[in-house]
Amino acid sequence: xxxxxxxxxxxxxxxxxxxxxxxxxxxxxxxxxxxxxxxxxxxxxxxxxxxxxxxxxxxxxxxxxxxxxxxxxxxxxxxxxxxxxxxxxxxxxxxxxxxxxxxxxxxxxxxxxxxxxxxxxxxxxxxxxxxxxxxxxxxxxxxxxxxxxxxxxxxxxxxxxxxxxxxxxxxxxxxxxxxxxxxxxxxxxxxxxxxxxxxxxxxxxxxxxxxxxxxxxxxxxxxxxxxxxxxxxxxxxxxxxxxxxxxxxxxxxxxxxxxxxxxxxxxxxxxxxxxxxxxxxxxxxxxxxxxxxxxxxxxxxxxxxxxxxxxxxxxxxxxxxxxxxxxxxxxxxxxxxxxxxxxxxxxxxxxxxxxxxxxxxxxxxxxxxxxxxxxxxxxxxxxxxxxxxxxxxxxxxxxxxxxxxxxxxxxxxxxxxxxxxx
Numbered sequence: 001x002x003x004x005x006x007x008x009x010x011x012x013x014x015x016x017x018x019x020x021x022x023x024x025x026x027x028x029x030x031x032x033x034x035x036x037x038x039x040x041x042x043x044x045x046x047x048x049x050x051x052x053x054x055x056x057x058x059x060x061x062x063x064x065x066x067x068x069x070x071x072x073x074x075x076x077x078x079x080x081x082x083x084x085x086x087x088x089x090x091x092x093x094x095x096x097x098x099x100x101x102x103x104x105x106x107x108x109x110x111x112x113x114x115x116x117x118x119x120x121x122x123x124x125x126x127x128x129x130x131x132x133x134x135x136x137x138x139x140x141x142x143x144x145x146x147x148x149x150x151x152x153x154x155x156x157x158x159x160x161x162x163x164x165x166x167x168x169x170x171x172x173x174x175x176x177x178x179x180x181x182x183x184x185x186x187x188x189x190x191x192x193x194x195x196x197x198x199x200x201x202x203x204x205x206x207x208x209x210x211x212x213x214x215x216x217x218x219x220x221x222x223x224x225x226x227x228x229x230x231x232x233x234x235x236x237x238x239x240x241x242x243x244x245x246x247x248x249x250x251x252x253x254x255x256x257x258x259x260x261x262x263x264x265x266x267x268x269x270x271x272x273x274x275x276x277x278x279x280x281x282x283x284x285x286x287x288x289x290x291x292x293x294x295x296x297x298x299x300x301x302x303x304x305x306x307x308x309x310x311x312x313x314x315x316x317x318x319x320x321x322x323x324x325x326x327x328x329x330x331x332x333x334x335x336x337x338x339x340x341x342x343x344x345x346x347x348x349x350x351x352x353x354x355x356x357x358x359x360x361x362x363x364x365x366x367x368x369x370x371x372x373x374x375x376x377x378x379x380x381x382x383x384x385x386x387x388x389x390x391x392x393x394x395x396x397x398x399x400x401x402x403x404x405x406x407x408x409x410x411x412x413x414x415x416x417x418x419x420x421x422x
Contacts, residue, residue, distance in 0.1 A: 035169040035188065037062065038331035039158055040070050046154030046333060047071075051122040052131040054108075054149070057158035058265035058290065059206060062185045063134045064106050066158070071132065075099055078106040085110040092117040101130045109135040115149050122152050136210065136264070154333070159265065159290055160184050162327040163415040175398075175415050176304045179320050182293020199297040203227075210264050222249060226257050230267060231289055231298035235315035235322075238269065238287040258287075266290055268326055273339030273352050273359075286340050288319050290326075295319065317366040321396040321414040322351055325362070328418040347380035353421060358391040362417065365397045370411055378409055394420060 043066065046053045055063050068076065077099065079085040088095045088111035096103075108114060118131060133153075160183035166173050170188075181187050181195045184202070207220050226247045233243070244254040261267040269285040289295035296316065301307050307316060322338075329336045337355065342348040351362040361378045363370075378393040393409035394417065402412045412420060 034069060035161065035165055035185065037066055038162070038165060038328075039066055039156060042331060042333040043067065043070050043156055046156060047129055047132065050128055050152065050154040051126055052118060052133060052149060052153035053156065054153050055132065055134045055156045055158055056265075057136070058160070059136045059210065060184050060186060060202065061158050061160040061265075063136070063158055065185070067104050067106075067132050067134060071102070071104065074102045074104050074132070076104040076106065079110040080107040088114050096121070102132070103130070104132045104134070106134045107136070108133040119149055119152065122149070126152075156333050157265075157330050159323070159327050159330055161188065162331075162418070163324055164328075164418050167415070178415075179292045179316065180296060180301070180304045180307065182291040182296075184291065184293065187293075195293060196297065196302060199294060202294070203297075206264075206266075211260060222247060223257060226254070227261070227266075228298045230258075230261060230287065231295045232312075233287055234289045234295050235318040236286065237284050239284065266294070268323065270322065270338060270340050270351070273341045273354075288322055290323055292316055292320050292323070314364075314366045317398075317414065318350055318364040321362070321364045321417055324415065324417050325351065325353065325421065328421055341377075341381055343380070343384070347377055347384075349377040349381050352381075355391065355421075357389075359385070359389055360391050360421070361393045363393070363395045364414065365395055368398045368400075370395045370397045370405070372405065375406055375409055392420075 043053065043055065055067060057063055064078075077084060079088055084095075085107075088105075092111075092114060105114070115133075118133075122130065162183065163173075163175070163178060166178065166183075166188065182199075184198070187193060187195050187198060203224075207224060211220065211223055226243070226249070229243055229246050238258070240251045240254045240258070243258075244251045247254070249257075258267070258269075262269060266289065268288045268290055270288060271285045272283040274283075289298075296307060299312065301310070307313055325338060326336060329338070337353060339352045339354070340348070340350060341352055341361075349361045350364045353360040353362065359381070361381055363374050363377055365374050374395045374397075375393070382390045390408070393406070395405060395409065395411045396414035396417045397411055399411055399413055402410050405411050
């Protein structure tokens with residue numbers, strides 16, 4: 001029986017707190033389903049080992065929902081309320097007087113001096129399991145953490161839903177829709193929500209709240225144009241001078257704004273690989289939008305059919321695959337052992353994963369049946385460094401079932417690439 005149900009302050013499918021929302025529901029329990037996040041076990045492990053845990057990442061990826069799901073009985077306070085933020089910033093003693101540990105402090109970046117006070121409290125008693133801090137504005141939050149809580153906290157960088165998380169929660173799902181819509185949890189908590197409307201609101205919130213707070217941008221219109229120029233370049237080598245020229249800003253401003261996008265979790269920079277560790281950061285990185293849905297929205301795409309007809313489809317597929325791997329390592333709380341490889345002659349491998357001193361090479365192809373020409377970069381890598389450094393190769397494509405392309409290279413489904421990195 002279908003009925004109109006009024007839900008007040010309930011938890012949606014992905015754990016988002018939903019207030020005063022009308023739902024047409026066939027089964028009430030379907031609304032309350034939780035999509036299990038791969039971050040959960042890592043969060044528990046960090047909490048057992050450190051006095052404080054910092055959970056950070058972009059807006060709307062589910063940070064608050066995660067910590068409240070994993071720790072439902074802990075005291076919780078959000079500094080998104082201005083009065084509480086002011087109290088935590090100016091009178092931390094009174095802020096903590098009526099609150100007991102363990103304590104979840106949400107949106108902690110709104111009280112920048114609070115980590116210094118937490119350092120004092122932690123140094124008085126260094127036992128684990130005291131505080132969980134969450135925050136969206138990575139730059140402001142991490143400045144306080146690095147200055148005050150270094151060595152006293154575990155850090156968990158969080159991104160939105162991976163293909164693996166959705167697959168495990170929902171069973172078979174439409175890969176094309178996932179790439180077009182992206183992985184923000186609310187889009188799956190509310191399937192009837194138009195993703196284009198949602199991204200319009202998200203972009204306005206990001207520009208108005210995060211960008212203004214992180215950086216004093218003189219013109220949000222220029223920054224909006226800059227963000228769209230970055231989206232068009234996803235999967236490409238980063239050139240500050242080209243970005244600056246296209247948007248009409250200085251190269252130094254372009255560098256500053258790239259830093260804003262990186263620290264607020266909107267982009268990921270993939271560094272080039274060199275066998276000499278000291279040279280890894282010398283060459284220009286490749287730039288990726290962290291979410292394909294946001295990237296396609298910024299480019300103006302409204303349907304998957306339009307994406308498939310456009311030359312950008314290959315770069316979007318590469319972005320999708322690379323960010324599945326990034327999500328895999330982020331969820332484990334690990335350093336990301338990822339690079340790309342390119343020679344001056346043009347030989348290239350899209351993604352290298354270093355494991356135990358050896359390399360897993362991953363090529364991305366927007367095809368169901370990649371040809372043997374897809375092996376060109378991997379073969380060049382093996383010739384350049386020798387067989388001993390090479391462990392395995394994969395061509396991450398749109399195939400449903402894996403199949404061999406060479407004796408040590410396999411074609412696999414791009415949305416399942418994390419399974420081959422366990």
